[in-house]
Amino acid sequence: MLLKSTLKLLNNPVNRLLINRINSFNYGTVTSSINLDFLKRDKTSKAMKAYLERAQQHDEFMKTQNEEFKIGKRHLANMMGEDPVIYEDQEKIDEAISYLMPSALYDKRARPMMKPPEKIFPERKAAEFDETGRAHHFLFYTSKPNFFQLLYDAVEHLNGLNKFEDNMTRQQKSVDPALRLELSGSEWINQDQLELKLVENIQPVEYRYFVNVMNRLIEHPYSFRVKDFIDIYRRPLMNQTIILDIPKPHIDKDGKSFITVYECLRKKARGDVTVRFPGSGKILINGQDVTYFEYDQSREQILFPLIFTEMLDKVDIEANVEGGGPSGQAGAIRWGIAMGLRSFVDADVVEKMRYAGLLQRDYRRRERKKPGQEGARRKFTWKKR
Amino acid sequence: MLLRRSSRLIKPHIGLYSTVVEPKLNVDEFRTIEDNPVNHSKQHIGKYYKIDDGLKRKLFSQGGLPKKYEKQIKTFNEACLMVRPQAIEIMEYINRTDFSKPVVRYLLYGERGAGKTMTMAHLAHYGHENGFCLVHVPYAPDWYKRPKEFGPSATHEGMVDLPLDAASWLIHFKSQNNDLLTKSEVGISKTYDWSKREQTTAGSKLIELVDHGINRAKYASDVIAALMDEIKIASTAGKIKTMVLIDGYNSFFNEQTRVFSDTRKKHPVTPDKVTLTQPFINITNFDWCNGVCVLSVDIFGMLGWERESYLPRYLLGKEGFEHLDPFVPIKMDKYDERQFDSCISYYVNRKWIQNTAQGFDKELKFLSNSNPYKLMELCNSV
Structure with a gap:
């Protein structure tokens, strides 16, 4: 009877503590003689x-x-x-x-691969509580401790900066503008990346909180003091001005410099283009002059880079092109000429060419015809019956 | 491209649409005041000369200048031709020819739009000024590709007749040689019986023969055959000197035509079954003298599928080539630097090109590849 009631008593965790204390005092009562090993096993939570x-x-x-x-x-x-x-x-x-x-x-992710297991199996969150079931993190019960820790840190930094600013004002010192944070080339990481970083799922509204508080932080005049913290959550913007390495022209046996651009592609046309400098404006396409192209449109395509760089009568062009139709072939040659001309013009002209879209490959391809439709997009004429 | 698109942005200034300019006293560099082709020489190469309006109507009213060029003439309010080196070359040859020898055949060939027809027109003018009797076929392929009317021949069994085309060619012949025919005393050598009641007696003038063909279209083809014989006889006798100009000569030797032997248009015939063919093959033969033949082969004289090369051997075929051999081939080239500049300044002068932004001529040169016809087409929109 006593045993039963004691057991009942012991099952209650608050009482268990009490009992522990009683044990340590070792009163030598009946209760002390009870073996509590099974209770110890029970200590770890489910x-x-x-x-x-x-x-x-x-x-x-x-x-x-x-x-x-x-x-x-x-x-x-x-x-x-x-x-x-x-x-x-x-x-x-x-x-x-x-x-x-x-x-x-x-x-690419669907193709066969062989990678270290750590890269293939996702990371798991480590235990957030100890053996007694007590949470490690003080924000554990927010259910998103890492996220709220981040917000907490941000505000902590902000407060620290405010304090520092007050100090500086008291000493009548102003901010050195040279030290200001330069953030124009980067932006906040997006929600997905933040989730990965925190190993927690967050809501869009919570992401907005994050952006707001971080923006407030970088607006602070002394934000450069917490640059390390800010940098963790920023990613560089796509570098627009990628300086493609411009090849140096070769010299042929006549002493003329020339550049050959291989793999000029457009639609189904493939070709290579040789640009020779100095030249007199001669053009050879598959051994024929510009009459190789019957349409004005195609001839204009080839003319465009030459007119744009004002190199029309200063270079000679040789092109071999096959596959596709006239417009594809003309487009391929246009791209080849533009790429070749980079070696013979100034850097700012190259930049202008890039703006004009001359150095951009045109990746568009023919769109397939769909079943049940007249063409790629066009539908059959609708008839009531 | 750049030119064409920006041409819409031209500031509207006075006389935007007027192509008529005030006459200038000093002669532009691209023009020559020498209007008589007889006097043209190497120094006139690349320059434009003006054809008198009345003369133009006389020589080319029935064809002879390309249609688009005619349109441009109307726009520019003057008929100007450029003196091409090939024309000068042929003129020099003709001036030095011994006319007592068999006729020399010159054959113009070249790409489309290189100026074969225009050179022919220039030479027709030259021949007219030089007192030649002109046998000028403006464009022979028209007969075989776009016949006005066809029907079985009354006189030749199994042959096809093109009465309207033949009659209209006779009108063309008459308008070109009217003065010469009325003035000269050339009579025909024998009597031609057309039907029971109609005949042209020996000794009557050539013009009577021509008139008969014009009035009785039914006999026009036979009249042309007779006319060619008579011209050959008269020329050989030294009574007249003759210049034969046939544009699109290769169409006489095509494999097929769009002339049909039946009204249901089932059976196309070969050119040798058309009555018009033989007389013109006959007059380009070498068996007469006191004349000159200038012929041209044109890739567009062929029916659609045979247009791989513009060279005479390909276009004429074996038969045609052997018929003409030996001949003097003359290649029509594209414009050279000087001719191109001259053409551009002519267009600018006529205000046909109004957008003269820097480098426009280079751009046009590249796009047209200095081809006269292509250049003309491109400039229409500039």
Whole structure:
């Protein structure tokens, strides 16, 4: 009877504490003689237990995966007849895989691959509570501790900066404008990236909170003091002014410099274009002059880069082109001429050419006809019956 | 491209649409005041000369100048031709020819729009001024590709007649040689019986023969055959000197025509089954003298599928080539630098080109590849 009631008493966690204390005092009563081992086992919460199990499983799984990956690498080296050491390099592995299992699938993620298991299996959140079930993080019960920690940090920084600003004002010092943060080339990471960084799912409204508070932070005159913190959450804007490396012209036996542009593509036309400088405006397309193109439109296409750079009678052009129709061939040659001319004009003209779209490849292709339709987009004439 | 699109932005100034300019006293560099082709020489190459309106009507009213050129003449309010080096070359040859020898055949060939027809027109003018009797076919392929009317020949079994085309050519012949025919005393050598009641007696003038063909279209083809014989006889006798100009000569040797032997248009005939063919092949033969033949081969004289090359051997075929051999081939080239500049300044002078932004001529030169016809077409919109 007593035992039963004591057990009942013990099952209550608050009482358990009490009992522990009683134990430590060791009063030598009947209760002290009760074996509490089974209670100790019970101490770990169910959630913790489940987590531990899962973690253990995951660890084992990753271990076997790692082993397999290691063996796989050696097999691969064997198959390729090379030293296994160099197959430590991921690039080598990718090369071998695409060679052994060539795939034309459009999405690259759908093609066969072999990567370290850590890269393939997503990271898991570590345990957020200790064995007793007590949360590590003080914001655990917000259910998004990392996110709110971020907001908290941001405000903390802001407060610190305010304090610093007050100090500076008291010392009658102003901000050095040279030190101001230069953020024009970057932007805040987007919601998906933030979620990845925090390992938590957040709502759009929460993302807006993040952007607002971070914007307030960078507007602060002394925001450069927390540059490291800000930089974590910024990504560089797409670098628009990629300086393509302009090849240096070769010299032929007549002392003229020339550039050959290979793989000039447009629609289904493929060709190569040679630009010679200095020249007199001669043009040869597949051994024929500009009459190779019957339509004015095609001739104008070829003329455009030459007129644009004012090099019409200063260079000679030779082009070989095949496949496709006249407009595709003319477009391919136009691109080739423009790319070749870069070597013979100033940098700012090249920049202008880029703005004019002369250096941009035209990737558009013919759109396929759809079943049940007259063409790619056009529908059959609608008839009531 | 750049020119064409910006041409819409031209400031509207006075006389935008007027192409008539005030006459200038000093002669532009691209013009020559020498209007008589007989006096044309190498120094006139690349320059424009003006054809008198009345003369133009006389020589080319029934054809002889390309239709688009006629339109341009109307717009420019003057008929101007450029003196091309090939025309000068042929003129020099003709001036030095010994006319007692068999006729020399000159054959113009070249790409489309290189100026073959225009050179023919220039030479027709030259021949007219020089007192030649002109046998000028403006464009022979018209007969075989776009016949006005066809029907079986009354006189030749199994042949096809083009009465209207033949009659209209006779009108053309008459209008070109009216003065010469009325003035000269050339009589025909024998009596031609057309029907029971109609005949042209020996000794009557050539013009009577021509008139008969014009009035009785039914006999026009036979009249042309007779006329060619008579011209040959008269020329050989030294009574007249003759210049034969046939544009699109290769159409006489085509494999097929769009002339049909039946009214249901089922069976197309070959050119040798058309009664008009033989007389013109006959007059380009070498068996007469006191004359000159200037012929041209044209890629568009062929029916659609045979247009791979503009060279005489391809266009004439074996038969045609052997018939003409030996001949003097003369290639019509595209404009050279001087001729191109001259043409451009003529267009600018006529205010036909109004947008003279920097480098416009280079652009036009590239796009047209200095081809006269292409240049004309491009300038229509500039």
